[in-house]
Amino acid sequence: MKAVYFAWVRERIGVSEEEIDPPREVETVRQLVDWLSARGEGYAAAFANPKTIRAAIDKTHAAPDAPIGAAREIAFFPPMTGG
Amino acid sequence: MSVEATIRVQAADFDAAQEEALLTQGRRDVGALVAFTGLCRDDDGALAALELEHYPGMAEEEIGRVARDALARWPLTGLTVIHRHGLIRPGERIVLVVAAARHRGEAFAAAEFMMDYLKTRAPFWKKERRVDGTDGGWVAAKDADDSAAARWES
Numbered sequence: 001m002k003a004v005y006f007a008w009v010r011e012r013i014g015v016s017e018e019e020i021d022p023p024r025e026v027e028t029v030r031q032l033v034d035w036l037s038a039r040g041e042g043y044a045a046a047f048a049n050p051k052t053i054r055a056a057i058d059k060t061h062a063a064p065d066a067p068i069g070a071a072r073e074i075a076f077f078p079p080m081t082g083g
Numbered sequence: 084m085s086v087e088a089t090i091r092v093q094a095a096d097f098d099a100a101q102e103e104a105l106l107t108q109g110r111r112d113v114g115a116l117v118a119f120t121g122l123c124r125d126d127d128g129a130l131a132a133l134e135l136e137h138y139p140g141m142a143e144e145e146i147g148r149v150a151r152d153a154l155a156r157w158p159l160t161g162l163t164v165i166h167r168h169g170l171i172r173p174g175e176r177i178v179l180v181v182a183a184a185r186h187r188g189e190a191f192a193a194a195e196f197m198m199d200y201l202k203t204r205a206p207f208w209k210k211e212r213r214v215d216g217t218d219g220g221w222v223a224a225k226d227a228d229d230s231a232a233a234r235w236e237s
Contacts, residue, residue, distance in 0.1 A: 007136055007208035008221050059141035061204065071143075073140060075206075079224030082135070082166060082207025083121055083178055083198055 003036070005013045005046070006077035009053070012046035022068075027051070035080065052078055060067040088150035088162040092142045092171040096160065099179055106161035111162050114205035115190035118181045119198055125173035130219070131212045135177070137168040149200040153182070156196070157189035164197060196235055197223040203232040 012033040026035045030050070037047040047053060055062045056075040068074060089105075091097075099120050107113050121131050146164050153162060160181035171177055179199065182193040205226075211219025 002134050004138075006138055006206065007210070011125060054139070055140055056206070059138070059144050061145075075141070077138070077206060078221065080203060080206055081222045082137070082203035082205045083207045083228075 001071050002073045006076045009046045009076050009079055013042045029062050029066050031066055046075055054079055086154055090143055090146050091165045093167060097165045097179055098178060102163050102181050104182055107157055114185045115187040117190040117194040118184045119194050120176055121178040123171045123173050123175050123177055129175055129213050130169050131214045132172045133210060134170055134210040135168045136208045141206050144203050153193045153196050157193045159184045165231055199232040203227045217224045
């Protein structure tokens with residue numbers, strides 16, 4: 001699946017998008033965050049405070065316990081500040 | 084008759100008066116038009132610009148979801164939402180919501196509802212660029228915006 005990152009999540013990780021292939025046991029958004037966090041310092045820094053991370057699955061807001069199942073695109077970003 | 088919202092996410096500026104006119108021209112059933120324009124504000128003279136990052140695709144979809152919710156809650160005759168991205172300087176326009184209805188109550192409420200949800204659900208992020216050339220960092224989300232959106236939950 002494709003992972004995309006925005007704002008300071010993107011800056012800390014260092015890329016705006018990438019293909020990821022998490023193992024089968026990674027089933028939810030929360031577990032994916034944990035899996036990504038273990039990939040390196042930038043990821044660990046981006047996901048250090050789970051309370052400040054929002055996720056979207058295929059461009060729809062997703063809660064931490066949402067299953068990532070057949071997602072094509074999963075996005076991580078800080079709380080929105082538009083308007 | 085079902086009403087479809089007009090939604091645009093764009094770098095270019097917009098003309099609020101022209102957007103308002105589009106919701107009323109040729110109609111006799113519109114009694115209320117509420118337009119809100121959000122501007123880039125600089126309180127202390129240190130801000131050179133805001134850099135608005137967005138999630139292409141999701142930004143339009145999410146504004147669309149909120150707009151459909153607004154149209155389901157209030158009997159509007161028209162609804163337009165425009166949100167800009169890219170570099171926006173103090174005094175420049177960022178966002179426009181225009182709600183048209185038969186009566187003012189629903190037009191005011193729908194416009195306010197749209198703005199409260201835009202601020203908390205639409206995937207946009209603001210980074211500050213300072214006059215002295217430094218990076219002012221990402222604007223933090225406000226709890227007050229979450230509370231403003233929460234009051235519509237019932």
